[in-house]
Amino acid sequence: MENQKKFACAINCMDGRVQDAVKNFMQKNYGVDYVDMVTEPGPNKILADASEATIIENIRKRVEVSVHHHGSKVIAIVGHFGCAGNPTEKEEQIAHLNQAEVTVKGFGFDAEVIKLWADGDWTTVEKI
Numbered sequence: 001m002e003n004q005k006k007f008a009c010a011i012n013c014m015d016g017r018v019q020d021a022v023k024n025f026m027q028k029n030y031g032v033d034y035v036d037m038v039t040e041p042g043p044n045k046i047l048a049d050a051s052e053a054t055i056i057e058n059i060r061k062r063v064e065v066s067v068h069h070h071g072s073k074v075i076a077i078v079g080h081f082g083c084a085g086n087p088t089e090k091e092e093q094i095a096h097l098n099q100a101e102v103t104v105k106g107f108g109f110d111a112e113v114i115k116l117w118a119d120g121d122w123t124t125v126e127k128i
């Protein structure tokens with residue numbers, strides 16, 4: 001039955017190269033059937049920047065649909081190699097991910113928040 005299917009949520013970059021990599025990682029490691037994608041260009045940078053309050057609220061509303069309507073228990077935040085929306089090195093993007101984690105935990109949803117790095121082979125994803 002459809003309502004028994006398991007969902008996770010990913011706040012992912014809009015970049016088409018990372019969609020499958022993130023979806024596959026979440027399906028494999030969290031046993032979910034579907035991954036709701038909330039996409040922005042460089043979402044780790046946006047979520048790390050308090051001046052982006054309007055976009056952050058828009059992200060929060062979409063994550064809420066995934067958590068409350070689909071029952072997602074995991075929310076991933078993604079940074080990736082070669083990001084046009086956040087054109088910085090991995091080290092700086094991980095700092096953004098750490099700050100983004102604080103922001104997303106602040107949404108207060110009953111779900112685990114994880115941080116992911118998607119590499120430039122467009123297949124490898126690691127948990128930060």
Ligand SMILES: [Zn+2]
Pocket residue numbers: 013014015041042080082083084085086
């Ligand atoms: Zn990107």
